[in-house]
Amino acid sequence: MQMPCAMQAISTVHLTFLPKLTSLSPSLPFSHQMATKQLRTTSISMLSFITFSLFLVLTFGKKTLDCNLFKGSWVYDDSYPMYEPASCPFIRKEFDCIKFGRQDHLYLKYRWKPDSCDLQRFDGMDLLRRFRGKRIMFVGDSLTLNQYESLLCLIHASAPNVWKSEVGTHVSPFTGIRFEGYNLTIEYFPSHYLVDINRRSIGRVLNLDSVSAGHIWQGVDVLIFNTGHWWPRSGPAQPWDFIQDGGKVLKDMDRTLAFTKALQTWAKWVDQNVGPSTKVFYQGISPDHYHGQDWGATKQDSCMRETQPILDASKIVGTVPQEAIVRNIISTMSKPAYLLDVTFLSQLRKDAHPSKYSGINFRNDCSHWCIPGLPDTWNQLLYAALVQS
Numbered sequence: 001m002q003m004p005c006a007m008q009a010i011s012t013v014h015l016t017f018l019p020k021l022t023s024l025s026p027s028l029p030f031s032h033q034m035a036t037k038q039l040r041t042t043s044i045s046m047l048s049f050i051t052f053s054l055f056l057v058l059t060f061g062k063k064t065l066d067c068n069l070f071k072g073s074w075v076y077d078d079s080y081p082m083y084e085p086a087s088c089p090f091i092r093k094e095f096d097c098i099k100f101g102r103q104d105h106l107y108l109k110y111r112w113k114p115d116s117c118d119l120q121r122f123d124g125m126d127l128l129r130r131f132r133g134k135r136i137m138f139v140g141d142s143l144t145l146n147q148y149e150s151l152l153c154l155i156h157a158s159a160p161n162v163w164k165s166e167v168g169t170h171v172s173p174f175t176g177i178r179f180e181g182y183n184l185t186i187e188y189f190p191s192h193y194l195v196d197i198n199r200r201s202i203g204r205v206l207n208l209d210s211v212s213a214g215h216i217w218q219g220v221d222v223l224i225f226n227t228g229h230w231w232p233r234s235g236p237a238q239p240w241d242f243i244q245d246g247g248k249v250l251k252d253m254d255r256t257l258a259f260t261k262a263l264q265t266w267a268k269w270v271d272q273n274v275g276p277s278t279k280v281f282y283q284g285i286s287p288d289h290y291h292g293q294d295w296g297a298t299k300q301d302s303c304m305r306e307t308q309p310i311l312d313a314s315k316i317v318g319t320v321p322q323e324a325i326v327r328n329i330i331s332t333m334s335k336p337a338y339l340l341d342v343t344f345l346s347q348l349r350k351d352a353h354p355s356k357y358s359g360i361n362f363r364n365d366c367s368h369w370c371i372p373g374l375p376d377t378w379n380q381l382l383y384a385a386l387v388q389s
C-alpha cells in the first residue's frame with residue numbers, strides 16, 4: 001500500500017521538473033558548446049531529480065505507512081462495481097437492490113480514495129492463497145451480515161470456479177461458506193449485542209457481563225466484530241426483558257452506558273482469550289440516513305431517491321455518538337482490535353441504502369446497504385489491513 005504513495009510522490013516531482021528540462025531543448029541546435037553545457041545541466045538536473053526522489057521515498061516512505069485509509073473522498077470510477085449483482089449467489093433479498101427494482105446505477109460507480117494514498121484493489125485469489133486453511137468469522141448484527149455477504153461476493157467474483165460448500169450449521173442459524181481447494185472458511189455468527197441474552201424464569205435477561213458464545217470464536221484466525229444498532233431499541237423490537245449489570249438485575253438502564261459496559265466485557269474477553277496469531281477487527285458503527293438534517297437536507301428527506309453520495313463532507317452535521325465509545329474502549333485493550341473505521345466514509349453514502357428496493361418489504365430501509373455497493377469498500381479496507389500486517 002505504501003508503494004502507490006511513493007510512486008505518486010515521484011510522478012508529482014517528475015511533472016514539476018519536466019518543464020525545466022524541456023525548456024532547455026529549443027536552444028540545443030545553436031552551438032555545440034551550448035549543447036554540451038546544456039547536456040551537462042540536463043544530466044545534473046536528472047541526477048538531482050533522482051537524488052531528490054530517493055530522498056522523498058526515504059523520508060516519506062515511512063509516512064505513507066501511516067496513510068489514514070479512512071480519510072478521503074468518493075470518486076467516480078467507471079470500472080466499478082467490482083462484480084455484477086446477478087453473478088453473486090450469496091446476496092439475500094434485503095440487500096439485493098437491483099433484483100428488487102432499483103433502476104439508478106450511479107451509486108455503484110464510486111471508489112473510495114484516501115487523501116494521501118490509493119486503496120489497493122481487492123484481489124480475491126490473493127486472499128484465498130494467503131488464507132489457505134484459515135477461518136474468517138464475522139460476529140455481529142445485520143450490518144455485519146451485510147459485510148459478510150459482500151466478502152463472499154467479492155471472493156466469488158475473483159474465483160468463480162472454486163468449489164464452495166456450506167459449513168457451520170452446528171449453531172443455527174450460524175452459517176458459513178468454505179472455498180474448497182483453498183480450505184478457506186468465511187463464517188457469520190449472528191449476535192446483536194455480543195454479550196449474552198439468557199432465558200430465566202423472570203424472562204429474557206441481557207447480561208452485560210458475559211460472552212458465553214466466546215468459545216465458538218476461539219481459534220478463528222480473523223475475527224470481525226460489531227454491535228451498535230440494537231442498543232437503542234425498545235418496545236416490541238427489544239429482544240430482552242431485563243438487564244443484568246454486575247449483581248443487579250434491572251428493568252432498564254441508560255442504553256449508552258449499557259452499550260459501553262457490554263463493549264468493555266467484549267474487550268476483556270478478547271484480551272484474555274484471543275491468541276497472538278488471531279487478527280481482531282471491530283467494524284466501525286454504520287450510520288443510517290433517515291434524517292435529512294444530518295447532511296443539510298430537510299427533515300423529511302431520507303435515503304429514498306438519493307442517487308449520489310454527499311460530495312461535500314462539510315454538509316455532515318450529525319454525529320454517531322457510539323463512535324467515540326468504541327474508539328475509547330479499543331484504545332484500552334492490551335491487544336487493541338483494528339478499528340475498521342467505516343463511519344465517516346459511510347456517512348457520505350446516503351445513496352447506497354436499499355430504501356424501498358429491499359426484498360423483504362421494508363417501507364424504507366436507510367440502515368442496511370445494497371450489495372454490490374458500500375460494504376465492498378468495507379471489505380477492500382479489511383483486505384488492505386490483512387495484507388499489510
Ligand SMILES: *[C@@H]1O[C@H](CO)[C@@H](O)[C@H](O)[C@H]1NC(C)=O
Binds near residue numbers: 133134135185
Ligand atoms: C481445513 O482447515 C481447517 C481449519 O479451518 C483445518 O482444521 C483442517 O484440517 C483443514 N483441512 C485440510 C484438508 O487441510
